[in-house]
Amino acid sequence: xxxxxxxxxxxxxAVAALLGLIFLSPLIxxxxxxxxxxxxxxxxNLEVFGFTLLQAAMSSLLALILxxxxxxxxxxxxxxxxxxxxxxxxxxxxxxxxxxxxxFLLAVMKYLPTARGLAGIVVxxxxxxxxxxxxxxxxxxxxxxxxxxxxxxxxxxxxxxxFTNVVLPTLRVDLRVLFLFVFALCxxxxxxxxxxxxxxxTTTEVLIxxxxxxxxxxxxxxxxxxxQLASILALTLLLRRNPNESRIASEKVPQPLLSNxxxxxxxxxxxxxxxxxxxxxxxxxxxxxFAQDYLAGEFVxxxxxxxxxALASGLLVAAxxxxxxxxxxxxxxxxxxxxxxxxxxxxxGFSILLFWRATGTATYFKIVFALVLITVPAFYRLYWDAxxxxxxxxxxxxxxxxxSIWLTYRQVVFPQLARPACFIAGLASLWAWxxxxxxxxxxxxxxxxxxxxxxxxxxxxxxxxxxxxxxxLFGGVATFFIFEGVGRxxxxxxxx
Numbered sequence: 001x002x003x004x005x006x007x008x009x010x011x012x013x014a015v016a017a018l019l020g021l022i023f024l025s026p027l028i029x030x031x032x033x034x035x036x037x038x039x040x041x042x043x044x045n046l047e048v049f050g051f052t053l054l055q056a057a058m059s060s061l062l063a064l065i066l067x068x069x070x071x072x073x074x075x076x077x078x079x080x081x082x083x084x085x086x087x088x089x090x091x092x093x094x095x096x097x098x099x100x101x102x103x104f105l106l107a108v109m110k111y112l113p114t115a116r117g118l119a120g121i122v123v124x125x126x127x128x129x130x131x132x133x134x135x136x137x138x139x140x141x142x143x144x145x146x147x148x149x150x151x152x153x154x155x156x157x158x159x160x161x162x163f164t165n166v167v168l169p170t171l172r173v174d175l176r177v178l179f180l181f182v183f184a185l186c187x188x189x190x191x192x193x194x195x196x197x198x199x200x201x202t203t204t205e206v207l208i209x210x211x212x213x214x215x216x217x218x219x220x221x222x223x224x225x226x227x228q229l230a231s232i233l234a235l236t237l238l239l240r241r242n243p244n245e246s247r248i249a250s251e252k253v254p255q256p257l258l259s260n261x262x263x264x265x266x267x268x269x270x271x272x273x274x275x276x277x278x279x280x281x282x283x284x285x286x287x288x289x290f291a292q293d294y295l296a297g298e299f300v301x302x303x304x305x306x307x308x309x310a311l312a313s314g315l316l317v318a319a320x321x322x323x324x325x326x327x328x329x330x331x332x333x334x335x336x337x338x339x340x341x342x343x344x345x346x347x348x349g350f351s352i353l354l355f356w357r358a359t360g361t362a363t364y365f366k367i368v369f370a371l372v373l374i375t376v377p378a379f380y381r382l383y384w385d386a387x388x389x390x391x392x393x394x395x396x397x398x399x400x401x402x403x404s405i406w407l408t409y410r411q412v413v414f415p416q417l418a419r420p421a422c423f424i425a426g427l428a429s430l431w432a433w434x435x436x437x438x439x440x441x442x443x444x445x446x447x448x449x450x451x452x453x454x455x456x457x458x459x460x461x462x463x464x465x466x467x468x469x470x471x472x473l474f475g476g477v478a479t480f481f482i483f484e485g486v487g488r489x490x491x492x493x494x495x496x
Contacts, residue, residue, distance in 0.1 A: 067133025073263025202208020349441030422487025
């Protein structure tokens, strides 16, 4: 019995349709809002759109160059310090990608105060993505050029010659895909241009936010949102990968031709910058905070706002991932999930704002829904699809022995996926603590701790912002371990 021939139940079809509606809801909300879009092809809009393309291209190119250098550094770390230490340094280099972007922006504003405008956006985007690009390139080294490096090293080929004659031609297609991936991230970024760009470096995302939140011009925002959405859909088609593509894991010994210790400071610099920022001024910030009584009420309210948003986001992310597991995506539906890229933060937030304009308590629920729409598709591509593929054989055995779809899910699938679903929910809750960009689109005022910190950064009160960042991290770690603990309990429960 082949996986593709397994019949779906009515329940699976209904859940699949519901999931489709949820993921497509930003587009549905935009089209059904009743707001007529204004012409986005004005001279000023096209100038901003061109600037957005330019900064995304420059950011991704710089990130790719520095990431190639960093990959040589990570390989050298494994070669000279041992495989385990090299992997630890590689994990450390990914810290800016794992931690909320708010933390890195605070570090940049402290130590790189001149990073503003186009140059600032490009540099910050590149620094944020060095670790991710380096890890991806290092994996490509092991998969595609490691064997060639063995022979070339024996024959006395230099690093530069091997790079120009072998590495670049062999990895040309992969590097192009990696470039497009980083380009898509930078193109749809809101947090970095909003904080770093300034008035002379406005991107399309920021312009939509300004039209909505500052000018209240929903028609202009709608027109730009449709232009942005068309661009993101085009990028989605370019980035769409073959769902049947498989990669062979390799544990080859690092090769001297693919290693250079000069690349190690490059790949570790962003993470070191972030760590140093966390300890700079925290005591002074605590004194400043406790000396201002009027902040206490706002802090308590926004702390609990962040806690509610983070906890609800994690719960909803876990629920949707488990619903996807119940549906067991195959064929066209699986390809659609793999190729789907959620609309940008500002488009998602804008669409929800058009559909549901209530304020107050409703704001928290809107932020949660928007964060989940952005988070779930990314986690599905990065991890969840592979996890479901690993269980497909067990599903087939259970079904061939006469188990129903629901019994197979309850007794075979859910017990094995509960813990990883809770782990992903914990990560989603951690990132929800640090979100301020999506919240800025939806919320009418500061309603979370991250928004308060970003406001303090905007007024150059960095020490107080640093102190509140530690509280934010404490809350994020707490919610992460709440979900991790729940996942551990579920994984130890015998199926009933």
